[in-house]
Amino acid sequence: MTEVSVRNLWMEYGDQIVLERINFDVPAHSFVSLVGPSGCGKSTFLRLLLSQENATRGQICVDGEPLLPNPEPDRGVVFQKYSVFPHLTALENVLIGLEFERGGFSGRLHGRAKRNAQAEAMQYLEGVGLADAAQKYPSSLSGGMQQRLAIAQALIKKPRILLLDEPFGALDPGIRSEVHDLMLRLWWETKMTVFMVTHDLREAFYLGTRVIAFDRVRKREEELERYGATIAFDTPSDPAPFVTELATAEAAE
Ligand SMILES: Nc1ncnc2c1ncn2[C@@H]1O[C@H](COP(=O)(O)OP(=O)(O)OP(=O)(O)O)[C@@H](O)[C@H]1O
Ligand SMILES: [Mg+2]
Structure with missing residues (x-):
């Protein structure tokens, strides 16, 4: 609050x-x-x-x-367009926020830490109604889906x-x-x-x-x-x- x-x-x-x-x-x-x-x-x-x-x-x-x-x-931010990474899947787009936060210098997570982060990213995708699109790339998502993805990407950093x-x-x-x-x-x-x-x-x-x-x-x-x-x-x-x-x-x- x-x-x-x-x-x-x-x-x-x-x-x-x-x-x-x-x-x-x-x-x-x-x-x-x-x-x-x-x-x-x-x-x-x-x-x-x-x-x-x-x-x-x-x-x-x-x-x-x-x-x-x-x-x-x-503080998180969502712009009108282009805030998601085109070369990453929907799941990877959400996950990347946690990887930067928890993955140290390499920005990568491994083993259990990676599985936990993936589960958390999936929850955020579900929260914006994109669980079924987890493996898709932004280019195959509609404009509304891309904006929902951008929102999940911002929210996972709480x-x-x-x-x-x-x-x-x-x-x-x-x-x-x-x-x-x-x-x-x-x-x-x-x-x-x-x-x-x-x-x-x-x-x-x-x-x-x-x-x-x-x-x-x-x-x-x-x-x-x-x-x-x-x-x-x-x-x-x-x-x-x-x-x-x-x-x-x-x-x-
Ligand atoms: N980095 C900058 N250097 C110099 N001038 C800038 C810079 N950023 C913004 N401005 C100027 O500040 C003013 C406000 O710009 P801003 O982008 O905040 O407007 P806005 O209200 O968001 O407009 P819009 O509704 O078109 O998005 C404009 O005159 C712009 O040219
Ligand atoms: Mg503006």
């Missing part, structure tokens, strides 16, 4: 201010949807949360502690914070709503805090417990580089019906 607080965060590239004065707190087990026009700094903000880059000013704290300057395994950058943007509407409910179930079960960037407002409000919009306050051409985007809109949203179902089922147990 992880709280995140963002204090007076600024991000500048050279003379260009991308983000300015970003302040917010999210309680543990939030699902935050981030929206805003193209180029307003949503992916940049996710990179700051991952510590792939460091803010020019201000601070992000996780459970009260400032983020370390380099990426840590407690991140406390999961970052999603337009993860469902390329999926057909029918498949997308299935993956939405899968994502809500995984979020509910793991108690992770999720930050998801999306361009789809319906998706933002359906999945998010909170919807935050970044936008520039000043938009005149000559002002574009001198002012960054900041929070233009921030609101809790109603839980998705699927979350109410999950909560009711849990209460009945």
Whole structure:
């Protein structure tokens, strides 16, 4: 259960201010949807949360502690596309996270350690409905299956914070709503805090417990580089019906 607080965060590239004065707190087990026009700094903000880059000013704290300057395994990420390795099977794609974590310098596991890791990877594949596709390569999986694989690959490292950058943007509407409910179930079960960037407002409000919009306050051409985007809109949203179902089922147990 992880709280995140963002204090007076600024991000500048050279003379260009991308983000300015970003302040917010999210309680543990939030699902935050981030929206805003193209180029307003949503992916940049996710990179700051991952510590792939460091803010020019201000601070992000996780459970009260400032983020370390380099990426840590407690934060996982899923991008819109291409986050799985094409030359590895579905099972190997999930396993590789554990091999890097437990396999030392060689990044390889052997004997019982390998069998245990394979069993664990299979559980994650089952969790995203891909047990039957364990031996397939990504090129023979549909877009929705590849995204579910990318989600399993991120989750096996048990991140406390999961970052999603337009993860469902390329999926057909029918498949997308299935993956939405899968994502809500995984979020509910793991108690992770999720930050998801999306361009789809319906998706933002359906999945998010909170919807935050970044936008520039000043938009005149000559002002574009001198002012960054900041929070233009921030609101809790109603839980998705699927979350109410999950909560009711849990209460009945
Ligand atoms: N490494 C970098 N060096 C210089 N400028 C950068 C860098 N990364 C991003 N930018 C600039 O920061 C701004 C925000 O980019 P970012 O990718 O965060 O936007 P975004 O909100 O994710 O957009 P989109 O919705 O199109 O994905 C853009 O003007 C971009 O050119
Ligand atoms: Mg982006």
